[in-house]
Amino acid sequence: MEIYIEDKTGMVEQKHLDDIVDVLNFSGQHLQLDEATEMSVTIMDNNDIQTFNREYRGKDVPTDVISFAIEDEEDIPTELLEEMGLPRNIGDILISIDKAKEQAKEYGHSFERELGFLAVHGFLHLNGYDHMNEEDEKEMFGLQREILDAYGLQR
Numbered sequence: 001m002e003i004y005i006e007d008k009t010g011m012v013e014q015k016h017l018d019d020i021v022d023v024l025n026f027s028g029q030h031l032q033l034d035e036a037t038e039m040s041v042t043i044m045d046n047n048d049i050q051t052f053n054r055e056y057r058g059k060d061v062p063t064d065v066i067s068f069a070i071e072d073e074e075d076i077p078t079e080l081l082e083e084m085g086l087p088r089n090i091g092d093i094l095i096s097i098d099k100a101k102e103q104a105k106e107y108g109h110s111f112e113r114e115l116g117f118l119a120v121h122g123f124l125h126l127n128g129y130d131h132m133n134e135e136d137e138k139e140m141f142g143l144q145r146e147i148l149d150a151y152g153l154q155r
Helices: 014-030 046-057 078-084 097-107 111-126 134-151
Strands: 002-007 037-044 065-069 088-096
Antiparallel strands (some): 065 088
């Protein structure tokens, strides 16, 4: 999988950026995504993510992660992309580094675990998972826990 990652804050260690790429590649393998899948991750601060949250979700507060899935029913079928050797771009994940630090402390686990959790959570949204009702939440959160545990990021 091709993952483009950018740290808009300039405050994140390269090791943590590499960890995000690693856990997302692991997640892609877990979901058996084609190697020609692309996505991006942008690390930002609370102010920047609040702007996105306000503009695209109508919520004028900072949040921890936002996913922008690219695919919908009108996109080129995945099979055709594969046949033509073209990449499948599943979308973009925005992560607030400020929220990741706050929540790691609040939940009593490592910063690395929280960053991995947010990346996988956003990744699952890009792949069609959601938690709008109890059944979907159970499925998504179960898969999220399964991936994080298999990767080695337990609580």
